Amino acid sequence: MKTAEIRRRFLDFFVRNDHTEVPSASLMHHDPTLLFVNAGMVPFKPYFIGAEDAPYARATSVQKCVRTLDIEEVGKTTRHGTFFQMNGNFSFGDYFKEEAIAYAWEFSTGAVEDGNLGFDPERIWVTVLDGDEEAEAYWKSVGMPADRIQHRGLADNYWNMGVPGPGGPCSEIYFDRGPEYGPDGGPEADEDRFLEFWNLVFMQEELATVRSKTDFDVARPLPRPNIDTGMGLERVAYLMQGKQNMYEIDQVFPVISRAAELSGREYGADATSDVRLRVVADHVRSGMMLINDGVTPGNEGRGYVLRRLLRRAVRAMRLLGVTDPVLPELFPLSRDVMADSYTEIAEQWQRISDVAYAEEDAFRRTLEAGTQIFDVAVSDAKKSQASVLPGAQAFQLHDTYGFPIDLTMEMAAEHGLKVDRDEFSRLMTEQRERAKADAKAKKGGATNVEAYRELRHGGESTFIGYTELETDARVLGIVDAGSSVPAASAGSVVEIVLDTTPFYAESGGQDADRGTITAPGLELKIVDVQSPVQGLIVHRVEVVSGEVTVDQQVHARVDADHRAGACRAHSATHIVHAVLRETVGPTAVQSGSYNKPGYLRFDFQSTHGLDADQRAEIEGRSNEAITADHEVTSQTLPLNEAREMGAMAMFGEKYPDMVRMVEMNGPWSRELCGGTHVRHSSQIGLLTLLNEQSIGSGVRRVEAFVSTDAFRHLAAERALVSNLSGMLKVQPDQLTERVGKLVADLKDAEKQLAAHRSKEILGNAAGLVESAQDRGGVAVVAQHVAGVGGGDLRQLAQEIRGRLGDRPGVVALVGGTDEKPAVVVATTTGARERGLRAGALVKDACAALGGRGGGKDDLAQGGGSDSTGIDKALASVEAAVDAA
Template sequence: MKTAEIRSRFIDFFVKHQHVDVPSASLLYNDPTLLFVNAGMVPFKPYFLGDEPAPYDRAVSAQKCVRTLDIEEVGKTTRHGTFFQMLGNFSFGDYFKEGAITYAWEFVTGSEEDGCLGFDPETVWVTALHGDQETIDLWQKVGIPRERIQERGLKDNYWHMGVPGPGGPCSEIYIDRGPGFGADGGPEADEDRFLEIWNLVFQQEELSAVRAKDDFDVARQLPSRNIDTGAGLERIALLKQNVANMYEIDEVYPVIQKAAELSGKRYGDDHTDDIRFRVVADHVRSSLMLMTDGVTPGNEARGYVLRRLLRRVIRSMRLLGVSAPVLLELLPVSRDLMRVSYPDIDAAWPRVAEAAEAEEKSFRRTLQSGTVLFDSAVDDARSEHVTTLPGDQAFRLHDTFGFPIDLTMEMAAEQGLTVDRARFDALMKEQKERARADAKSKKGGAASLEAYRELREAGEVPFLGYTDLDVSTRVRGIVADGVVVDRALDGATVDIVLQETPFYAESGGQDADRGVIRGDGFSLNVIDVQRPVPGLVVHRVEVLGELPVGASVDARVDGIARHGSCQAHTATHIVHAALRELVGPTATQAGSYNKPGYMRFDFSSTHGLSDQLKAEIEGRSNEAIADNFAVTAQEMKLEDAKALGAMAMFGEKYPPIVRMVELAGPWSRELCGGTHVATTAEIGMLNLLSESSIGSGVRRVEALVAADAFSKFAAERALVSTLTDTLRVQPDQLVGRVERLVTQLKDAEKQIARLNAEKLLASSATLVEQAETVGGVRYLGVSTPGVAGGDLRTLVLDLRERLGSGPAVVALIGGSDKPTAVVATNEAARGLGLRAGQLIGLASAALGGKGGGKDDLAQGGGTDPAAAPMALAAVRSALDSRG
């Protein structure tokens, strides 16, 4: 039974039982907690949580999924694959355990003639959560004897996503593959012989925290009891196709065959090579599906996962003896297998092929350069009789040659060695700190961390700025051009370290303080404050006079600017609390920035805010400001702060003792080291400027506060007054009047566009006279400045028709600042092998850009309008060369 047929049978079965067929969502589903869709239920998560009403009571899907946590196990077992397809039937407050179990039993054991899977009932085993007697009774009711029902703990029979969200007890279905695959005794004895094919999850709880598979907190019971099931399509296929593992099913095995053909080796002859073949087959398919859904190789997040998969393919093929490029040999095999179920692969293929080819070229250069260094490190380790490669060597491979650490560890393992990962991580951390110092260096070159570490050895620099804005202290050290010096001369810009400081260093989204540091015979203008290494506050200053180390100084923060920062920072906390109150607890912080008069706040959300909701958030924020809440801060143990519900920045590392800032008790509690106003009324007001998306699952709000907010409101009032005077309407009539004007303008624009199109078509007869015969083909290449978009395509198609039925090619260059090119070929020209998609590439390259399209019509463009003659000549040359 083919994999595609199994998919169809599953969907048809549940559609017959009143389930709505829901197409697979993209692997890049907008969920800020996930890199990729990793389970069939992910697209339905809002319905399970009750965040959105389900548009149907029952659903069925075949969902694309990617999981990479067990990437090292790929190829070694029958159970691990990075890309897989999850069949699922779902109930949203409709049927529950009995319905799910009855449907599953019927589909698994029903006859193939009736559209089911036809498994022998005697080979079916199931599991249930320990103590779930209801589930056990229901399985016995459909016909499974008690001895083939095993109870297991939370680790095996409670399902959740690994992150806060829906969860519940589950019941798994296994098929006994027979004594040839392992010991008897059910899933508890051997999960290779007893292969899990389906998991029935009884969604009934929402988890607020997930620490491990069997360690989580339940926030509440879900609004309704739901069914979420996941059947592994590949696992069912390997059983129905009677093959040894999921890598040998019909949608995967041809890639192994192609890899064997390229390598000259035979699958099945060598265990180690077989693992490599399976890695290739799995990762090729996964990479194809990820790239089809828009992922490109990179060094961050999703892009890094894809890059790792592609590079493991290349590396595995090299270990199989193939040093030539392989991705464009292997990916088309998987494309032809998967396009049956996912036709969009064909449309994405040009982009996929281009990205894969570029990545392989890049990695081949990396391998060629880095392997020499790696081999040398291995030789050194063996000559010294050690089994660990130095972390410094691993870091150099990463820093100089782009070797990911996991690749180095994998290559080392193949040589029987380990890598000093702790040293590697320490060097990576230092590099990130240097990069951070570079980015924060506003003028001149960034000082080296070595100089800062030298100054840090004298002790931590206490921050006194929570209570004092004017501090008498002394200069501990001076850093100029990366070197510790004993003095700075007039006019220099240097970094200085004080014994203690009132200046706030940029962190936690709050901008650095500004101010003045004065001493005997000198004055220092503070233009930036940073923490290049933990515990050290560094002030970037402009020197007036001569500054010696050890000098006594008076450090004074700009009080007006500091108060502005305090207003903005406290407003950030207020907006965060308002979002959580009005949008929900999922609106957690993803970043922030505040400075005098301005704040922005990034938060997790899969949906934008409506105009009404934005108004409510602005109103709730100003209400909190007017309520004059006291803003308090206290230091406490991290676990105590979390127990109180203090919000922490996701991914941020916190010390054992933290500072918790509180507004109105539990309404706003956050871990924060920033400075704040004493009461919210000091903020004055908040004007919410905008809300927008800044990435997958992350939104951003921006606002003005205090005097800046008032100025913005005043400016908007003045604008309304000007418009009402100009349009001679009352303020409440302004929107309607503007809408009418916009409608009139659009109508006029449409009329102008129609007239322009008619004018263009009228000129076609004159343009056709410029056609010439090149290489046996009628060629018309014309530059039409100012004509773009649909008008350009309309004109090129009309000209193609006017050139008659003989071989003809038309190329037009239009646009203005950024030129647009369109190429069209007729049927006779295509019969000679002339393709518009190829010709547009030549024209676009001459224009400094790219293009693409179909054989009959293609479009591109570039950046250099002066190159239009060269673009047209490039097409002409291509025609001439065939003559």
């Protein structure tokens, strides 16, 4: 049974049992505690913790997940994979243990022809929490014999989020794979033979504190117990398909097969090669799914994870002997097997492939740079007659250049060296601990929403800002430093919640409104407006005068000019998006935006920058759309209907079932958007592009001024042109030609000056050669040549070395400036035969200057910051010659 069919059967089963089918959330789900969605319940977390009201009593989903904590273990076991899919069914205060167990049993063991999986009931085992007699009784009621129900402790069979919130016992379902996989005795005896494939969580308690997985305090029973289950789709697939592990299922193995073919290896013949092939297959699929959800390679956060996955895949293929580009061979295979479940992959394929292939090209260049660093490390080790490469250097190669430890170890072995794996592991552990501490800090910070939740339980904030800019309102609550307070007086900065508000909360890239909240004797200045909990609009205010109290009647007024400016900028952002898709193509998908009165920036996915003609075309088309006076309309409609109409949506953005769609010139610009807009495009006035640049691998950014800010910018440029024309005494249309001639003349003058300087410097070479000292048969020129730096210093050192002829010689020159002294060391063949290496000599010289240096045996250079050490630097070279 194919993986896609298992997925469909699961969803259909629960839909037949009155569950709402919920599409998978993006892997970039908006949860401040997570880098990626790592469990099926994550999109439903706000409902479980009470931050939002669930829109349905029952739900089912197949959620895309990524876990990267054990990335180094991928391919080594059947349990570690970065991307996986979690089937789940959920109840929000509806059914509980009895029904959850009955559903799981029926779907697992029911007949295949009835839409179930058809597992042999005799091979099913379950575990329950010690003391959960209720769950045990329900299992017995569906036919599970008592001798295949095992009781386990909190560590195995109790679930919580690691922070205060809901928790409860769980019941895990296992499949007996047979005696060839391990000893008998159920999950307690062996979890390789008895493989867990479904976990039923019974959320029934609210935890007050959580010190560890097994140490926590229960505050009270939940008023409405919930169900959260997770069935590993890949695990079920390899059980149903008779495979050994998740890498051999139909959605993964085609990549292994092709990678084996490219490398000339046979899968299953060699354990080391098999691990590498599994790494390739896992990371190709994971990378493709991350790019599909809008992640682009980068040096931090989500982008770094994607970059690491793609580069590990390429590195694994190199270790298998394949040095040609591999992702164009492997990505299409993963696309073809995943498209049955995720049709958007085919729709986004051009963008996905562009990002992946560009990253491989970039890594191939980086690999060359890293190899050079590796070669220097090997050379240093051999000079010191060491047999072990320091772990710190291996870690630098891993952390800076993306070299995995196995690649470094293999390359070191080719030079007869080992790697200090213990030191490398220690540094890796320290890095992981820092990451865990950071994640824990973020998790703890994300729980401080209790005051907002309490206010939200009193009802939603009604937003009327689409049509009204001021209104009378009542103060529902005041929050100060995370706690509800009854009042706030002049001079304080607090958060205010109103029953009705015209103020737009920052979202969708649009800056928050500004304005005032007033009452007799009271003035509050709006500092910011946010929506920390769905349905609740929170106004951060400075109490200018008076005292504000809960239940007070006030008058809220939006700054009309600020709002109008925000509307113009936001509508201009939609225009730029539409024009970019026309100019660059449909792969120019939005990656982010920000707009405020007079200014916008728009990030889009593209592996190529915009040339001058494209920038001019984008600016021109945008202004044509503005002057065309397109009507800007909005409507509220079901999410699926909006998507069918082609409405653009942000990757990773969470949308409700009913959405607001903003249109400009009909389908030309059709986006899901909750922001405020002009009524006609002509109200924007004018747009001028400021610049276009890369902000990360595969992501570009354009910035623009809008309306009067655009006019002021153009007026300033006009004044600049006028001033330059006056200075150069030419007409504006002749300015480019005149400046070009000046630049050409300047370059010619610089060349002549450089030639003169070079001649002068080289003219000093003869005198410096005459200053050479004979130190044990080696001619040494060690001099301070003030003011000579860069290429001139290097050229002078080479000239002197050439004039020394065939005799052993060392040239050490210190030049540069007092602030940044520079060093160049050059050696002749005769000197090198005596063991005098320029790279080693320059390191000692630079150390005396408080800096570093390096290079080859015949020529090396470096610098420092302490010019008082110049004499010491030159003396160090002379001493080294004396000791040779």
